[in-house]
Amino acid sequence: MIERTLFSPEHEAFRDSFRRFCDKEIAPFHADWEEQGYVDREVWRKAGANGFLCMTMPEQYGGAGADRLYSVVQMEELARGGYSGIGYGLHNEIVAPYIEHYGTEAQKQKYLPAMARGDMIGAIAMSEPAAGSDLQGVKSTALLKHDETGDHYLLNGSKTFITNGWHADLVIVVAKTDPAAGAKGTSLLLVERGMPGFETGKRLKKVGLKAQDTAELFFNDVKVPAANLLGPLNRGFVSLMEQLPWERMQIAIGAAAKSQAAIDWTMAYVKDRKVFGQAVAQYQNTRFKLAELQTQVQIAQVFVDKCIALLLEDKLDTATASMAKYWVSDLENKVIDECVQLFGGYGYMWEYPIARAFVDARVQRIYGGTNEIMKEVIARAMGLPGR
Numbered sequence: 001m002i003e004r005t006l007f008s009p010e011h012e013a014f015r016d017s018f019r020r021f022c023d024k025e026i027a028p029f030h031a032d033w034e035e036q037g038y039v040d041r042e043v044w045r046k047a048g049a050n051g052f053l054c055m056t057m058p059e060q061y062g063g064a065g066a067d068r069l070y071s072v073v074q075m076e077e078l079a080r081g082g083y084s085g086i087g088y089g090l091h092n093e094i095v096a097p098y099i100e101h102y103g104t105e106a107q108k109q110k111y112l113p114a115m116a117r118g119d120m121i122g123a124i125a126m127s128e129p130a131a132g133s134d135l136q137g138v139k140s141t142a143l144l145k146h147d148e149t150g151d152h153y154l155l156n157g158s159k160t161f162i163t164n165g166w167h168a169d170l171v172i173v174v175a176k177t178d179p180a181a182g183a184k185g186t187s188l189l190l191v192e193r194g195m196p197g198f199e200t201g202k203r204l205k206k207v208g209l210k211a212q213d214t215a216e217l218f219f220n221d222v223k224v225p226a227a228n229l230l231g232p233l234n235r236g237f238v239s240l241m242e243q244l245p246w247e248r249m250q251i252a253i254g255a256a257a258k259s260q261a262a263i264d265w266t267m268a269y270v271k272d273r274k275v276f277g278q279a280v281a282q283y284q285n286t287r288f289k290l291a292e293l294q295t296q297v298q299i300a301q302v303f304v305d306k307c308i309a310l311l312l313e314d315k316l317d318t319a320t321a322s323m324a325k326y327w328v329s330d331l332e333n334k335v336i337d338e339c340v341q342l343f344g345g346y347g348y349m350w351e352y353p354i355a356r357a358f359v360d361a362r363v364q365r366i367y368g369g370t371n372e373i374m375k376e377v378i379a380r381a382m383g384l385p386g387r
């Protein structure tokens with residue numbers, strides 16, 4: 001195996017401490033959370049108290065000023081453990097960075113420390129019932145108004161499939177501030193729980209990610225103060241595009257870690273399980289299959305690590321990140337499917353992590369931009385003419 005060189009001894013020490021946190025605060029409860037359809041809020045506060053939220057944010061905003069590799073470690077550990085209900089990644093490395101990059105000083109001071117404590121849970125709402133891949137087709141509107149209370153945006157519309165949506169206290173909402181201008185009329189707004197007219201819909205019943213609260217959100221004449229505009233007016237689309245490489249890499253990072261975990265679980269199982277008087281591991285089919293999967297996961301890990309290194313130098317382009325997202329999430333699905341087969345019937349039983357991994361993996365090819373959209377991005381970067 002090729003040794004990974006990204007992480008320092010400090011990162012590895014952090015891995016140990018985060019793993020202990022997961023063993024104590026997540027593992028014993030995750031199955032119950034899957035039953036109830038969401039994780040307890042307490043696990044957010046505990047993560048905050050232990051310094052596991054918003055670590056990469058500057059210290060003056062409640063973070064630790066840590067480099068992104070600490071977040072990579074955290075994502076890998078959550079994937080490895082199968083803790084798919086935990087939405088720290090989206091909160092720490094999608095929502096918080098938007099506020100850090102595009103927020104005003106007042107916004108950073110108001111939201112980031114509360115997010116770092118786990119008192120505020122963050123979500124980002126782009127997708128709508130009729131606009132997922134085609135974000136330019138977003139129909140939610142936020143029109144600037146003035147009344148006796150001052151300037152505000154009147155927000156109307158609905159969002160769906162929003163991760164952390166049911167728990168969320170703070171939602172970055174993508175809306176049209178100039179509906180006639182298409183993508184160039186799109187802005188980001190910081191919408192808080194409790195603003196009149198903002199309602200959280202039902203938690204959506206999903207095939208996998210059972211403990212993840214994925215919800216619909218409704219905005220009905222919500223008066224969002226003008227000061228809650230995030231980033232420049234009508235430049236929301238540009239902000240979304242700028243953040244894409246890191247967001248896509250997060251899916252690839254989890255996919256590589258999960259693929260390796262699946263191989264590890266399967267290795268342990270096939271050595272133990274006897275069929276026709278010999279361990280399943282001794283059949284050539286098993287040995288070849290696992291050898292093939294390990295080869296492919298090794299190749300994926302080397303590519304992912306190279307992309308992470310480029311990202312840390314600010315040199316990772318969107319097309320390369322899209323390659324990682326599409327290829328490694330496809331591989332994850334293939335690896336886990338083959339591993340389920342090697343488990344036989346037990347691989348289809350919920351109490352086995354491989355069964356949960358099987359249903360959790362499927363959405364990796366869909367969210368964060370579908371893998372077809374990733375191929376569009378790659379083809380465009382190659383200079384191939386489109387529609």
Ligand SMILES: Cc1cc2nc3c(=O)[nH]c(=O)nc-3n(C[C@H](O)[C@H](O)[C@H](O)COP(=O)(O)OP(=O)(O)OC[C@H]3O[C@@H](n4cnc5c(N)ncnc54)[C@H](O)[C@@H]3O)c2cc1C
Nearest residue numbers: 124125126127131132133161162163366367368369370372
């Ligand atoms: C569990 C889960 C969590 C999610 N979390 C969030 C979240 O936190 N925030 C958020 O905003 N969204 C979230 N999403 C939404 C997700 O990003 C969208 O589902 C995704 O982008 C696809 O959009 P869609 O569902 O509307 O599919 P559609 O866009 O309707 O796509 C349908 C099919 O058409 C294909 N297609 C579309 N356009 C093209 C094209 N140009 N060329 C070729 N094929 C194409 C797609 O690949 C797909 O196969 C989440 C979704 C899920 C399932």
